[in-house]
Amino acid sequence: MNTVTILGFAAAVLTTASFLPQAIKxxxxxxxxxxxxxMYxxxxxxxxxxxxxxxxxSNIPIVAANAITLVFAIIILIYKIKYK
Amino acid sequence: MNTVTILGFAAAVLTTASFLPQAIKxxxxxxxxxxxxxMYxxxxxxxxxxxxxxxxxSNIPIVAANAITLVFAIIILIYKIKYK
Structure with a gap:
């Protein structure tokens, strides 16, 4: 895996994982x-x-990253609608 | 432009544009x-x-989408730090 691929992988992990602390909060x-x-x-x-x-x-990284992000986004959206 | 390309383009526009209403708010x-x-x-x-x-x-759509998103994210981050 070259440096640019690692950069893209790190970018995907960070932008996907970032919604977890927001969902928890x-x-x-x-x-x-x-x-x-x-926004949500x-x-x-x-x-x-x-x-x-x-x-x-058939792009597995896009499917995986967005499936995870979608779960977090829907949780935040449901809370926003329920507790606005 | 085929249907799948339009789908990807619409996805990029939506996820990028979504941070604008949050920044404004x-x-x-x-x-x-x-x-x-x-998160931010x-x-x-x-x-x-x-x-x-x-x-x-040299992927112009990725550069464009993330340059715009980064501006919104930094604005929200600065406000979060300033008005926490």
Missing amino acids: TIQTKNTSGISLF SLFALGTLLWLLFGMFT | TIQTKNTSGISLF SLFALGTLLWLLFGMFT
Whole structure:
């Protein structure tokens, strides 16, 4: 694996994993007042389209990263709708 | 442009654009209590690595999408640090 591939892999891990602390914080505090409903609506839809794109192009890293991110995004979105 | 390419393009536009309403909301309300500092730290770093990955692989869509997202992420991160 060359340096550029490692760079892309690290980028994917970081942007995917970043939503975990937000999901944990949101679940624990139920404080969603500063979170944008519009952001998470667009983001969850976009992540779903990335997931479908990954499936259609048989790109496992895109499928894996976006499946995980979609779960976090939906959790945050549900809390935002429930505790707005 | 085939259907799968349009799907990928729509996914990129949505996930990139989704951070705009969050940035606007954060700037207007200065309410960052529900936002995870850890999330935006990891996310901004990940987006920076995606940007570098796009530059090294001469992938203009990755560079464009992540340059825009990085600006929004840094704005939200600065507000989170300033108004925590």
